[in-house]
Amino acid sequence: MNINTGLLAALLVSIVFHQDAQALETDGYLRSGLGNSSGSGAMRCFKLQGAQSKYRLGNECEQYGELGLKQDLYTLGDGSVFGVYGMVGFLNQYDRTPTFNGDNGQIRAVQAYSYWNNIAALNGGNLWAGRRYYKRNDVNISDFFYWNQSATGAGLENVNVGGLKYSLAFSRKDNQNQKEVQSRIDFNVAGFETNPKGALEIGLSYLEKPSRQANAHSGVAVTLQHKQSDFMGWGGVNTFAVQGGQGPGTALGSTGDSTLSNADVSYRVLDYFDWQLTRNWGGQLAAVYQRDKRPNGSDLHWTSLGGRLVYGFSERFKVSTEMGHDSVQASGGTRKLSKFTVAPTWSPKGPQFKSRPEFRLFYSYAVWNKAAQAAADQFDPGSTLSSTGTFDSDLHGSNIGLQIEQWW
Template structure:
């Protein structure tokens, strides 16, 4: 494994350890996934992701150690019932195997959240004002770890300001991920709470990205509409439509500012979480995205996957996952199919979302020649490339052990 920056890691760990000592009522939460594996060809596990696909199906297919440690402290409770708080989260990431490089090495440590919030404000209808770096309105598909609509950023905003039956939110930000360059002014506006039917709510959002000054760049925008349906066959169904132009083609993120308004993207997202019985749960997901480019480099991405979970006892589950990604792009249609089976011990209980889980897993994947050509060109050394763990073969498998845990 490649070492993360030791100084940053020590700072993050020190803060996580020291803050509770001075806090009178700090809330501590976190997330952990860790493990190790190997490939059928020998050596370290090498994970499967199709070039052009923005996510991968994650069960038995995560080549990293990842930790988040969060502390939240209320500083003041005012007479009007409002609360002033601070929040901080340390993030540690270290990849292994043939994973894409982020910076000069495979890992990093940072404070990915540091913000202050004045919440439960009567003047804002119970809403809040915040400023800093924050995870904010993150909408994701769990089985693929795909954050399709994510307004996390460094900036400030008004959150869930209630006016009548609706809640309004606004964020001004300059940077929405660790590796963004250049900084870009971004405005996000959301309205939530439209009651469409019993158990169904609609949320609407608009994002506008300003043109950076002094650059050969353009402004951009995107819109999102999302419907959530509760009590849907024993679970919750989510359907979202997104459309963007220029830098807004990142659809929920800050995209490439060199793209002009002739570049457009749209996306449909559909996923369903179920827990039909105490012992049978899961998630099924579908994503379709179409990217239209004036140079003809158009691309269509289709992703379909399902993870059913059945618990034989209160603590023993059998988890399986099947995922299929397909990308139509110049050079041919790329295809990847991945299957995982994972006997799992879960001391917290039999539900789909209950953690911790300790899993043993076996993962098999196959892909076509177009996928291998694209990987060899765009991501040399990764699992699908001809210089990766499986060489010129169009299939491969991994096995290993993983623990996943989240707590609040």
């Protein structure tokens, strides 16, 4: 994307030539590994057709990395700070040589924006412009970004008015795979104190009808999200969210198919709970229900339930186990997929659920039904669950492998 490349270049130039700038900060993420399947040899990941996520422990088939650079350039008299941020992302499938041609690897600027933070006139609010990860909410064990307003645009963020934090963003394009440009306005209000250690956030998105696209429509989406700290006294956070959308707003937090009309609606309810009961005992549980109503008869009901339990046997060794089940009710029957993973793990920085880095040995086993196989044959022939995939006509399969994961 040219705009991202240009912004990233401007970021690097400003960092190199601005001699009075403060220290350069870095952040990032890395996961890498290798594995084999009980089928034809190459590791293949298990994901149900129609489900929007998969349980990812021992079920990730790509190398992925991000490196972010942040540079504060100026500090103004009111204490506000102006700076720039850029991030490069790398992606490549396990069994493909990274020639960076077609599907064989990609490197791109996933973020490149400028910011003006802690502005006194905005009661500590921020201004930003560019391409950025913006207000991303995800379920960690399934990597499900259920409310994700990332895009290329500009906005006001966390303006404090009466104890509430208001955010307003205007954007045009979510990612490099979005074929049609569609303007989107996102409005968020956070900080409603509903109960002790509990807070509510409300978000509203409006997607404008593209003027140059035939058969396009506008859309809306709304999200209500409640976070409860120290849930049940377990020292973790419980998140409960309800979402609804029409037309291209059926993506429920990003830009969906602009050809969908107001007759196309989606609803979603989800809950996930992170806990760290003791230093050695932590994990996450998650449940999702989504209903997509389509006038053309392609309705879907997606249900997902899973959890990851992590127990530390010592300060640097822990075992993670994960179980997940997805079910999609659609024309042609109810598709089902269940996956189990066990992963002995070396964790140099401690046994907690979110301690990283982790060096894992994993074994994953999955089982699915004929409806799941038929859907894979119809919509994604050659994929893992299809009869022409790695496991042929079998309705089960397994993977074994090694993986490292780190974030900072």
